[in-house]
Amino acid sequence: MQDLAAGLRRFQRDVFPAKAELFAGLAARHTPDTLFIGCSDARVVPELITQREPGELFVIRTAGNLVPAHAPFAADGVAAGVEYAVTVLGVTDIVVCGHSACGAMTALAEG
Template identity: 50%
Template sequence: MPLKRIIAGLNDFHDNYFITHREMFEHLSHGQSPEVLFITCSDSRIDPCLITQSQPGELFVIRNIGNIIPAYGISNSAEAAGIEYAVQTLNIKDIVICGHSHCGAMKGLLQIGNLAQQMPLVYDWLKHHGEATRRLVLDNYQHCSGDKLLKVTIEQNVLTQIENLETYPVIRSRLHGGKLTLHAWIYEIETGEVFAYDANTGKFKIIENRPFPVPNPLIGVHLE
């Protein structure tokens, strides 16, 4: 999209959408109170507000290459700061990690050796924070190849990030208190459908009328 078209879009937004929703934006100017933290990929084909039909102020969004969340303590990343702020200050009730079909980051992860010279920064990001997913897939899905292998990698990556989220003290505390729920989603670009991980079946199933929250690993653990 040429910059000229983007500027035209800005003008159209102000002259049409903003004018007809002025009261909403006036309300938003006094603060935000989203209840969902939506973590997804930087891929230009993914628009969290579009696919969820959410209004401004309803989603707190974190995006990066591969919708990756470094485990707590590995680095003082922007992702970690965003998570802490969303949960501690905004009192987020639900966290969604949403991967997507045809993910370039996951394609790169499966062929990571080819990235070292061409894109060293991307290589470092995936090598440091994607190795758990890569090793799991290579060791356990040797029978898969091509599109099937990529699909498995995308799914396992989302589940890995759920596990990484659970290493954050503020998240473990909220999970333990039943004040927070985690969700693992996959958005399929070519169909517009969203699939959620169902722990009862161990598979991603299409979301229709109800979500599939990831079970709290602390539920049922009673400490004296």
């Protein structure tokens, strides 16, 4: 936990001031053009691998980057995220990104 707190302090000290104008704009308006659905694996960082700035991706992360089949009236956070990204934010591109050595997919395949 101390590492997380130290990282937050570094962000507040170094990153936030350098990108203050970007963050001020994002506070007023959030208009990503891409919905990125990826794995919750900590080794996969969507903004890093796509070289995007904060606010450029709307990200949904699930184990194995799985998107459940639509089920009317089901409580589904993934479907809610997709609907919000498309209907409210107006994203124009949707990326579903898998990766090698995915533990979730290995567990699924092995039953």
